[in-house]
Amino acid sequence: MGFLGLRKIISNEFISRITYVHANVYYGIRFTPPPPKGVYTEHKVYKLLTTHSQRWLGFRRGLIPGMWVDKEYGRGIIIAIIDTGITPTHPxxxxxxxxxxxxxxxxxxFNNKILLLKKYYEExxxxxxxxxxxxxxxxxxGGNFVHDANVFKQVSGTASGTAPYASLTIYQTTLWDKFDELHPKYIEAITDAADDGADLINLSVAWDSNIGLQENTIELGAFYATSKGILVCCAAGNDGPxxxxxxxxxxxxxxxxxxxxxxxxxxxxxxxxxKIVFGECLNQPDTFPNLSFPVVYGNEAxxxxxxxxxxIVFFDRGLFSSHEAATKRYKMIKSRVVAFIEPNSDLTGYSMFDTYRDITTARVNYKDGLLIRDYIDSASCPTATLTFYGTIYGVDTPPDVASFSGRGPSKIHKGIIKPDVIAPGVEILGANFEYKKNAQLFRVSSGTSYACxxxxxxxxxxxxxxxTWSPAMIKSAIMTTAYSVKRNGEPIKDEQMVKASLYSIGSGHINPVKAIDPGIVFDVRIHDYIAYLLxxxxxxxxxxxMLKREVNDAKGIEGPELNLPxxxxxxxxxxxxxYERTGENVGKPNSAYVVKVISETKGVKVDVVPQQLKFSKLNQKIKFQVSFKLDNGINWKSTNVVEGSxxxxxxxxxxxxxxxxEVIRGKMKTWNKK
Known part of the structure; x- marks a missing residue:
């Protein structure tokens, strides 16, 4: 396909030159739209970020740009995005x-923001x-700064990515209706991204978690990128809880x-x-009448x-397939319903996120959904009034795990705690690909795709x-500085409002300010991963x-033997x-670390030798051993899982x-691909 295919979508005013086109790769597309309203220079004071996610992560506190300035907003770093493509003219x-x-x-x-566009299909x-x-x-x-961002006049402020001055390379591997056909292309795209010069690779794509390495093109491609010194970040998938x-x-x-x-x-x-029930609703039109309306079920045929x-229609979409629910909603919207109330299921519990924006929809948790059901069933003429309060910041209970977030353990990669971390993935504002069609620059959506x-x-x-840090060192810095206790002193919880397991949150929620300066990092070399595969x-x-490399004689190891944090x-x-770990000092030259063990379960003994790590210089490495033992005098059950730190x-x-x-009674489980 030549330039004409692209020209159908992008008008001439947005393209000042195309240097050359080769194979389905578009280099040097120079996009020069007029500067978006409110684009800032690095010397200006920034306002509140839209969707709050970057400010929530600590990149700005009040009117201070924070750590962004010190790290030059990611300037000079190249992030490869392997996904459904991009709308390059978006501000x-x-x-x-x-x-x-x-x-x-x-x-x-090239254009300094988008360096490359490449596709992997023949259409x-x-x-x-x-x-x-x-x-x-x-x-x-890596989105740049755009002022006056909002969705339906909510979550207003300045929009940007986490690394706003980083450059992007775009590898279009996914046509939404042909994912199964195109998934073999992921290894090619990841390899290309690594060879093209990317520093990081983002893959917000989930593939079958129960297939072996020989069929898993994402894991194979990521292994190649890792061997080239490039960290690959992937979404955990949305099939939780x-x-x-x-x-x-x-x-x-x-x-x-x-x-x-x-x-x-x-x-x-x-x-x-x-009775008053609290819910969440993104679409809050100014013209919505503050009146009482009849409430009916929307599930009957x-x-x-x-x-x-x-x-107002109380609609439990969990009773239908996605297609059936969408069809029913569409027909009811055509009949001019006032609004929807949608309850969570017992599975999704208290995990709140707005799903539909086509019409005003108030989402309520499972318990409140039952309360509304009881009222509808008991009242002869049930009514309800919706009142909007807009965007509220500073709620003291988050972060908690989203119900949809994929959970461990992996059925293939056992002996590894996964996910590694959690990050903001609920109602995240991002660029709207159809911004010209519907005059809405941004949209809000939820998923691990947007946490990644x-x-x-x-x-x-x-x-x-x-x-100079390796992929494992960067990953270690993010993991060891993550937190599992919230600002209100409570542990991070799951959708049932109970303490989230490590198979839900991994090391915890990311803490960017601390991740830049982690003190100690743990590195894993490529031959250690090969030993793990053996x-x-x-x-x-x-x-x-499979790996297209020599595999020298090596003894196989289990997951806990990797030098992971x-x-x-x-x-x-x-x-x-x-187990042995090797920590490398990346903090202060002369520093001493004492060991503290935290476990809420009696009968667990954890010994660390030595009890103090004394570093005398930067990049010094110290080995230490960690021993785990369960008291034989306790009536452990095979279902017991002991967690601590x-x-x-x-x-x-x-x-x-x-x-x-994992407490084992009887025969030990085998941790292998078979």
């Missing part, structure tokens, strides 16, 4: 304040986003789950019996959909600060073919297992390593 992708890339970039002439379609997913993701990772629903679980991948933030778009529902006209680019952007800032039962000759092991009562504490740093012990 989020202007290149003001972004310098030309360094000599490592292997492309031709005669332009390399632009036909779905919106990739555009949204790219803007979260059930266990073992997580994807992208290989230990060389940074796997990201989703949590919420301290912001809600509040609506209240006042029932006819005067009705031939006459005019029955719903002028009413927050972490990729953070990794870009770490890479900017520490250019420990899973793969043969050397098969690994040579976490421990995941199986243990019988009375048994002791010991080991903290290495100095005067200026706290390095946290979580541990998870």
């Amino acid at each position: 989020s992708f202007h290149d003001q304040n972004i310098p030309p890339p360094s000599k490592k970039w292997k492309g031709g002439a 005669d379609l332009a390399i632009v986003d036909l779905h919106g997913h990739g555009t949204h993701v790219a803007s979260i990772a 059930r266990s073992s629903t997580l994807c992208n679980a290989a230990p060389w991948i940074l796997t990201v789950g989703a949590g919420n933030m301290d912001r809600v778009v509040r609506a209240t529902i006042t029932l006819g019996n005067t 009705r031939v006459d959909h005019n029955y719903f006209k002028g009413k 680019p927050h972490v990729t952007g953070l990794a870009a800032l770490i890479k900017k600060s520490h250019p 420990g899973l039962g793969y043969k050397k000759k098969d690994l040579c073919i 976490s421990f995941c092991l199986q243990l019988r009562p009375g048994e002791t297992k010991t 080991i903290a290495l504490v100095s005067s200026s740093h706290t390095v946290t390593m979580p541990f998870l012990i």
Whole structure:
């Protein structure tokens, strides 16, 4: 396909030159739209970020730009986005304040923000986003500053990505209706991104978590990128909250789950019996009448959909397939319903996120949904009034895990705690690919797809600060500085409002300010990952073919033996297992760390030798052993899972390593691919 395919989507006014076109790769597309309203220079004071996510992560506090200034907003770092493409003319992708890339970039002439557009399918379609997913993701990772952003006049402020001055390379591997056909292209796209000169790779795509390495193109591609010194960040998938629903679980991948933030778009529902229910609703039109309307169920099969006209519909979409629910909603909207109330299911519990924006829809948690049901069933003429309160910041209960966020353990990569971390993934504002069509520059959506680019952007800032760090060191910095206790002193919780397991949050919620300066990092070399694969039962000759590299004689190891900043092991009562870790000092030259062990379960003994790590210089490495033992005198059950953490504490740093012990009775489970 030549330039004409792209030209159908992008008008001439947005393109001043195209240097050359080769194979389905568009280099040097120079996008020069007029500067978006409110685009800032680096010397200006910034306002509140839209969607709150970057400010929530600590990039700005009040009117202070914060750590962005020190890390030059990611300037000079290249992030590869492997997704559904991009809408390159969106104001989020202007290149003001972004310098030309360094000599490592292997492309031709370029726009400083979007360096490359490449597709991996044969259809005669332009390399632009036909779905919106990739555009949204790219803007979260590296979107530039755009002022006056909002969605339905909510979550207003200044929009930007986590690394706003980083450059992007776009690899379009996904047509939404042909994912199964195109998934083999992921290894090609990841390889290309690594060879083209990317510093980080973002993959907000989930693939079958239960397939072996020989079929998993994402894990194979990520292994190649890791061997080239490039960290790959992947979404954990949206099939939670059930266990073992997580994807992208290989230990060389940074796997990201989703949590919420301290912001809600509040609506209240006042029932006819005067009871008030709190909900969330993004679409809050100014013209919505503050009146009482009849409330009816929307789940019954009705031939006459005019029955719903002028009413508030209580609609439990969990009773239908996605297609059936969408069809029913569409027919009811056509009949001019006033609004919808949608309850969570018992599975999604208290995890709140707005799903539909086509019409005013108030989302309520499972318990409040039952309360509304009881009222409708008991009242002869049930009514309700919706009242809107707009965007509210500073809610003290988050972050908690989103119900949809994929959970461990992996059925393939056991002996590894996954996800690695969680990040904001609920109602995240990002660039709208159809902004010309519907005059809405931004949109809001939820998913681990949108949590992942927050972490990729953070990794870009770490890479900017520490250019020689390996992928494992960057990943370690993000993990050991994450937190599992919220600002209100409570642990991070799941959708049922109980303490979230490590298989839900990994090391915890990311803490970018601390991740830049973690004190100690843990590195993993590529041959250690190969030893791990041998420990899973793969043969050397098969690994040579799959990994396309020599596999020297090596002893297989299990997951807990990798030099990761976490421990995941199986243990019988009375048994002791010991593992070695090597920490590298990246904090102060002369620093001492004392060991603190935290476990809420009696009968668990954790010993760390030595009890104090004394560093005398930067980059010094110290080995230490960690032993785990379960008291044989306790009546352990095979269903018991013991969780805790080991903290290495100095005067200026706290390095946290979580541990998870599966209690085994009887025959030990085998941790291999078979």
